[in-house]
Amino acid sequence: MEPNRAASDQTGLGATKTKIHFKVTRFIMEAGVKLGLRSIPVATACTIYHSFFTATVASGPYDPYLVAMAALYLAGKVEEQHLRTRDIINVSHRYLHPQSDPLELDSHFWELRDSIVQCELLMLRVLGFRVSFRHPHKYLLHYLLSLRQWMNRHSWERTPVSAAAWALLRDSYHGGLCVRYPPQHVAVAVLYLALHCYGVEVPAHAQAQRPWWQVFSEDLSQTQIDQIVLDLIQIYTLDAEIS
Amino acid sequence: MLCEKKGGSTRFFFIFLRKEKRIDNIEIQHFIAKKADLLFALSWKPNVSTDSESNEENEDCYAVMPPLEQFMEVPSEDRRELFFRDIERGDVVIGRISSIREFGFFMVLICLGSGVVREISQLEITALCPLRDVPSHSSHGDPLSYYQTGDIIQAAIKDIDRYHEKLTISLHSSALPPSLSSTKLGVISSEDLPLHYRRSVEVASTSETYEKVLHHSLGFANPSVVEFLLGKLGLSESSPPSLMRGLQSKNFNEEDFAFALRKKQSASWALKCVKIGVDYFKVGRHVEAMNEYNKALEIDPQNVEALVARGALYATKGSLNKAIDDFEVALKNCPTHRNARKYLCQTLVERGGQLEEEDNLLNAQNYYKRALILDETFKEAEDALLKLRKHMQKSLEMREKQAAKEERQKEKKIETSAQKLRKLLKEEKR
Numbered sequence: 154m155e156p157n158r159a160a161s162d163q164t165g166l167g168a169t170k171t172k173i174h175f176k177v178t179r180f181i182m183e184a185g186v187k188l189g190l191r192s193i194p195v196a197t198a199c200t201i202y203h204s205f206f207t208a209t210v211a212s213g214p215y216d217p218y219l220v221a222m223a224a225l226y227l228a229g230k231v232e233e234q235h236l237r238t239r240d241i242i243n244v245s246h247r248y249l250h251p252q253s254d255p256l257e258l259d260s261h262f263w264e265l266r267d268s269i270v271q272c273e274l275l276m277l278r279v280l281g282f283r284v285s286f287r288h289p290h291k292y293l294l295h296y297l298l299s300l301r302q303w304m305n306r307h308s309w310e311r312t313p314v315s316a317a318a319w320a321l322l323r324d325s326y327h328g329g330l331c332v333r334y335p336p337q338h339v340a341v342a343v344l345y346l347a348l349h350c351y352g353v354e355v356p357a358h359a360q361a362q363r364p365w366w367q368v369f370s371e372d373l374s375q376t377q378i379d380q381i382v383l384d385l386i387q388i389y390t391l392d393a394e395i396s
Numbered sequence: 397m398l399c400e401k402k403g404g405s406t407r408f409f410f411i412f413l414r415k416e417k418r419i420d421n422i423e424i425q426h427f428i429a430k431k432a433d434l435l436f437a438l439s440w441k442p443n444v445s446t447d448s449e450s451n452e453e454n455e456d457c458y459a460v461m462p463p464l465e466q467f468m469e470v471p472s473e474d475r476r477e478l479f480f481r482d483i484e485r486g487d488v489v490i491g492r493i494s495s496i497r498e499f500g501f502f503m504v505l506i507c508l509g510s511g512v513v514r515e516i517s518q519l520e521i522t523a524l525c526p527l528r529d530v531p532s533h534s535s536h537g538d539p540l541s542y543y544q545t546g547d548i549i550q551a552a553i554k555d556i557d558r559y560h561e562k563l564t565i566s567l568h569s570s571a572l573p574p575s576l577s578s579t580k581l582g583v584i585s586s587e588d589l590p591l592h593y594r595r596s597v598e599v600a601s602t603s604e605t606y607e608k609v610l611h612h613s614l615g616f617a618n619p620s621v622v623e624f625l626l627g628k629l630g631l632s633e634s635s636p637p638s639l640m641r642g643l644q645s646k647n648f649n650e651e652d653f654a655f656a657l658r659k660k661q662s663a664s665w666a667l668k669c670v671k672i673g674v675d676y677f678k679v680g681r682h683v684e685a686m687n688e689y690n691k692a693l694e695i696d697p698q699n700v701e702a703l704v705a706r707g708a709l710y711a712t713k714g715s716l717n718k719a720i721d722d723f724e725v726a727l728k729n730c731p732t733h734r735n736a737r738k739y740l741c742q743t744l745v746e747r748g749g750q751l752e753e754e755d756n757l758l759n760a761q762n763y764y765k766r767a768l769i770l771d772e773t774f775k776e777a778e779d780a781l782l783k784l785r786k787h788m789q790k791s792l793e794m795r796e797k798q799a800a801k802e803e804r805q806k807e808k809k810i811e812t813s814a815q816k817l818r819k820l821l822k823e824e825k826r
Contacts, residue, residue: 362469
């Protein structure tokens with residue numbers, strides 16, 4: 154297929170895909186909460202999910218929800234917070250069929266379990282067994298700590314910059330920021346937006362030789378930050394459209 | 397805006413730039429407006445106390461970094477101004493004694509202690525420690541004689557004159573806030589200098605970037621670094637924040653969580669086994685029935701139906717004690733379970749009967765009493781208890797009679813011996 158035609162054909166399809174991926178990553182995030190999964194494993198699950206669908210461009214016959222369930226299972230193993238397939242199946246089944254009773258221990262249940270395990274192996278092969286990622290979280294937390302030291306302690310206490318930045322970072326996994334940008338850049342962009350939300354100015358920002366965000370990541374430019382922030386805001390716009 | 401046509405291209409260019417920036421800002425402004433309530437709500441989250449944890453710099457747990465302003469290269473006047481704006485009474489400072497007078501000593505500040513990180517060593521900020529704030533090291537003699545210029549001192553800030561940029565410090569622990577009361581004040585060695593300061597000195601000479609320092613730090617590779625820093629920053633993993641409306645914690649229902657679903661499912665699976673087991677029991681296949689009940693209890697160890705069914709099976713087979721144990725656990729988990737209570741009562745009475753036959757009367761009585769406590773209307777237990785009491789009364793009376801009889805027999809025996817003795821003596825007398 155010629156690339157140009159494919160691109161124009163794909164725009165309509167692309168938008169649908171983005172919506173599907175949004176919905177399914179929302180499922181991953183919700184399931185993460187219900188399974189008691191920590192932020193990093195949830196991020197890994199979403200990244201695995203996004204990477205899988207980036208790698209297999211042909212959308213194929215893959216059921217995105219099954220891929221998501223397998224991603225959760227695999228992420229639990231990778232990040233040492235092991236989940237049991239039974240719990241994943243229970244939570245997912247209830248999500249897709251609200252108010253229903255949990256499944257009986259019958260052949261249907263075992264088939265589902267088999268599907269997850271098979272899908273996990275498929276995913277591993279598609280991703281070349283590269284399933285451990287560097288996430289923005291570690292960077293963001295250190296940036297927050299450094300910033301906190303520099304700010305006046307009372308202003309810091311009054312404005313929940315940490316919580317907002319953390320929320321923005323978690324929410325960003327609805328889109329594919331994690332696969333498009335390096336972790337340090339995402340961390341800075343998220344912090345940048347959080348500060349903007351509360352109108353917080355970093356002390357001596359104008360007088361310093363180097364802006365704070367460039368300290369954290371030297372190869373970052375204002376334009377790049379703006380682009381990531383825009384991408385992030387678009388995820389929220391998409392949320393409003395879908396709901 | 398763009399409708400301004402006068403001026404050269406430069407002006408237009410600046411207007412264009414401004415407009416672009418405004419677009420970006422407009423997007424952000426819209427975003428902030430839409431999320432205003434959630435952003436505001438975040439500030440009401442219960443603040444997990446970040447100061448309760450000691451402000452110690454634990455290099456193993458996270459990457460301890462030099463001050464941010466050092467990397468930003470903030471001019472010294474601004475650093476000085478911000479220092480005097482932000483410093484507070486009770487903060488710990490570290491400095492080098494520059495001169496000692498009769499009224500106290502002066503020191504030039506090197507850095508801050510107690511976890512506060514600022515770049516101040518080049519700012520030549522002096523602080524005075526008055527004589528009365530120097531603890532004495534011997535009962536007489538000048539407390540100041542203990543100190544020399546060049547000593548590195550850790551002290552607490554006692555007073556700040558922000559306008560005149562004057563600091564008064566103290567070496568008494570009373571000047572410290574309660575959270576820092578264990579901080580050692582007085583002379584310290586250069587090894588005691590905080591890690592962030594030592595790193596800061598290194599960076600000053602090597603000009604490493606922030607990221608390089610971060611990556612070289614051992615703490616950065618700590619597998620639990622995220623957990624640790626979340627605690628330090630007061631963020632929680634258990635109800636994580638979000639700016640998506642659908643992910644707010646109030647939208648989540650406990651019943652949809654993995655734990656609740658698993659419990660419900662286990663109960664359902666166990667019940668299936670119990671049903672199969674009961675069917676086996678009804679046709680007398682006790683071994684298979686027991687297997688099913690045990691299977692059920694493996695899936696759901698506190699399952700009431702399984703416990704009651706197994707208890708009934710035990711009772712039928714005569715293992716009354718095991719039956720009683722099962723019924724009691726069942727009743728504890730579900731105090732309103734009628735069958736559990738009924739069967740338990742019956743089994744208790746039956747066991748009591750067994751004990752009575754073995755003549756273990758007191759124990760038997762206990763069992764009857766227990767049955768009555770569970771169900772005061774349980775006629776059988778009441779009857780059994782009364783019968784037992786009568787029996788006990790009778791046997792008590794019998795025993796008393798017997799004892800009296802034995803007593804008399806004993807006395808008789810004694811009399812006979814006494815008589816014999818008298819006889820003997822009488823004979824002797826002759």
